[in-house]
Amino acid sequence: MLLKKTVDKSRMWKKLVSHCKSMKKEEMRDMFEKDAARAEKYSINFENLHFDYSKNRINDKTLKYLLKLAEDAHLRDKIEDMFTGKRINITENRPVLHTALRNRANTPVYVDGKNVMIQINEVLAKMRRFSEDVRLGRHKGATGKKLTNIVNIGIGGSDLGPVMATAALRKYWAKGINCYFISNIDGTACAEVLNQVDPETTLFIVASKTFTTIETLTNARTCRKWLVDALGEPAVAKHFVALSTNAKEVEKFGIDVNNMFEFWDFVGGRYSMWSAIGLSIALAVGMDNFERMLEGAFAMDEHFRHTPFDKNIPVIMALLGIWYNDFMGFKTQAVIPYDQYLRYVPAYLQQLDMESNGKFVSNNQEFIKYSTSPVLFGGAGTDVQHSFFQMIHQGTSIVPCDFIIPAISHNEIGDHHAILAANVLAQGEALMRGKTVKEAYEELRKAGKTKEEANFLKKFKSFPGNRPSNTFLFKKIDPYALGMLIAAYEHKIFVQGVIWNIDSFDQMGVELGKQMALSILPELLGNAHGLQHDSSTASLIKLIKKLRK
Numbered sequence: 121m122l123l124k125k126t127v128d129k130s131r132m133w134k135k136l137v138s139h140c141k142s143m144k145k146e147e148m149r150d151m152f153e154k155d156a157a158r159a160e161k162y163s164i165n166f167e168n169l170h171f172d173y174s175k176n177r178i179n180d181k182t183l184k185y186l187l188k189l190a191e192d193a194h195l196r197d198k199i200e201d202m203f204t205g206k207r208i209n210i211t212e213n214r215p216v217l218h219t220a221l222r223n224r225a226n227t228p229v230y231v232d233g234k235n236v237m238i239q240i241n242e243v244l245a246k247m248r249r250f251s252e253d254v255r256l257g258r259h260k261g262a263t264g265k266k267l268t269n270i271v272n273i274g275i276g277g278s279d280l281g282p283v284m285a286t287a288a289l290r291k292y293w294a295k296g297i298n299c300y301f302i303s304n305i306d307g308t309a310c311a312e313v314l315n316q317v318d319p320e321t322t323l324f325i326v327a328s329k330t331f332t333t334i335e336t337l338t339n340a341r342t343c344r345k346w347l348v349d350a351l352g353e354p355a356v357a358k359h360f361v362a363l364s365t366n367a368k369e370v371e372k373f374g375i376d377v378n379n380m381f382e383f384w385d386f387v388g389g390r391y392s393m394w395s396a397i398g399l400s401i402a403l404a405v406g407m408d409n410f411e412r413m414l415e416g417a418f419a420m421d422e423h424f425r426h427t428p429f430d431k432n433i434p435v436i437m438a439l440l441g442i443w444y445n446d447f448m449g450f451k452t453q454a455v456i457p458y459d460q461y462l463r464y465v466p467a468y469l470q471q472l473d474m475e476s477n478g479k480f481v482s483n484n485q486e487f488i489k490y491s492t493s494p495v496l497f498g499g500a501g502t503d504v505q506h507s508f509f510q511m512i513h514q515g516t517s518i519v520p521c522d523f524i525i526p527a528i529s530h531n532e533i534g535d536h537h538a539i540l541a542a543n544v545l546a547q548g549e550a551l552m553r554g555k556t557v558k559e560a561y562e563e564l565r566k567a568g569k570t571k572e573e574a575n576f577l578k579k580f581k582s583f584p585g586n587r588p589s590n591t592f593l594f595k596k597i598d599p600y601a602l603g604m605l606i607a608a609y610e611h612k613i614f615v616q617g618v619i620w621n622i623d624s625f626d627q628m629g630v631e632l633g634k635q636m637a638l639s640i641l642p643e644l645l646g647n648a649h650g651l652q653h654d655s656s657t658a659s660l661i662k663l664i665k666k667l668r669k
């Protein structure tokens with residue numbers, strides 16, 4: 121179902137533009153003062169997650185218009201299209217079924233008349249068998265030793281999910297197991313991992329949807345050679361497995377297809393950690409915990425699919441993002457988990473959001489005039505309070521923040537968690553309330569400054585406030601909660617893609633750079649000349665060659 125008019129020409133968009141003008145004058149401080157029930161009104165409780173979106177520059181009218189914008193985009197139908205396997209990735213003519221990977225109800229999902237749940241369950245069972253065999257020492261290395269070092273070789277979606285989730289679930293790792301990740305083509309990435317592991321106890325997982333990605337294949341070849349040099353060619357069968365959709369290339373690389381864990385074209389790279397790509401997660405935390413993560417994601421899927429939009433966490437997240445990005449003009453988004461184990465969540469979401477929605481052509485093949493993906497960044501609190509929070513509080517750009525905090529830490533030591541929680545709450549409140557120049561002046565006077573000193577400092581010490589944030593409060597970050605959290609962001613991105621009328625599931629924007637790198641490579645290696653470059657690139661090529669001589 122293609123929309124005839126671009127969304128920015130729609131009646132609701134125009135209404136939002138004019139509504140935004142009046143909302144820009146509203147202060148959240150006043151809204152909280154006038155309405156004692158604001159927090160309750162703009163919060164959603166779902167299982168162990170409390171989602172508080174009351175510290176946003178919105179009122180009932182804003183939400184009404186935004187919800188109507190979603191309805192006008194036929195969001196309800198589009199959600200069903202995704203879950204039921206319609207080919208919503210229109211540029212690649214593929215269904216988008218990461219939700220089927222965690223469909224714990226096991227209801228049939230059909231692609232071309234075939235129930236994909238059968239193959240999904242088979243791979244899950246194979247993952248269970250293999251991960252248990254490795255963890256219990258039944259699958260041994262070539263010299264009979266237990267495999268305790270897991271090295272995942274992959275990049276982008278074949279790396280970031282496992283990196284993020286294994287770190288998030290560190291407390292659930294089996295004793296004695298170690299996880300390493302090689303993604304970057306920079307030889308340092310390989311060298312640093314290989315320096316730490318012993319070939320006799322190392323399992324390499326080559327994770328690549330296409331099995332053609334130059335970084336992953338180059339890294340995998342280097343690791344394969346390292347292993348063969350140490351233990352001989354037959355060791356590969358015991359020490360290498362592949363996760364891929366491309367059996368032919370896996371075989372060509374020299375991994376037996378019996379040692380391959382399959383997934384399919386209907387799983388996007390950045391949506392793949394729920395598939396065989398999650399094998400390193402399963403090896404680290406065990407298949408039961410991996411499946412708990414799937415269950416959490418499934419719970420969020422059900423919530424997203426069946427809850428009215430005004431009580432629907434991913435829908436509200438998405439609408440707030442659109443409100444800021446397209447109307448208020450706040451084009452960045454920070455994600456700040458106050459949980460050390462979640463420190464890679466922002467990097468994970470960077471790919472998820474920006475590779476999905478960083479698009480400038482609509483599904484109607486028109487160049488888009490409105491703003492799509494935000495610039496997403498972040499890091500773990502409280503660390504980031506001591507780096508970029510100066511700008512978040514007093515900078516001239518406004519950055520809506522998502523704060524994520526568990527009520528209970530995995531490491532309850534003294535007052536650590538209370539201090540952590542006090543900080544996240546303080547940030548949200550400070551961003552919302554700010555501090556007026558008058559308040560700053562009075563505070564300075566109270567602190568003993570002279571009138572002159574207070575007058576000089578009062579503006580520097582003031583905070584504009586009225587800066588938005590969401591708070592995601594979980595009871596504890598366990599595998600289930602992690603699944604819920606990540607699925608919520610996936611669906612947020614989906615909803616935004618629907619409203620912006622873009623294909624959130626291709627990534628054509630990464631192609632040009634890859635193409636050009638392939639043409640520059642032979643020049644750097646010294647066996648090609650004369651390709652046409654701009655003068656800057658040409659002289660940089662020359663200089664690198666000279667410096668490397």
Ligand code: F6P
Nearest residue numbers: 275276277278328329330333389
């Ligand atoms: O950067 C482009 C991309 O295709 C990502 O979408 C993907 O996650 C990554 O490369 C890795 O691809 P593959 O899993 O096929 O090696």
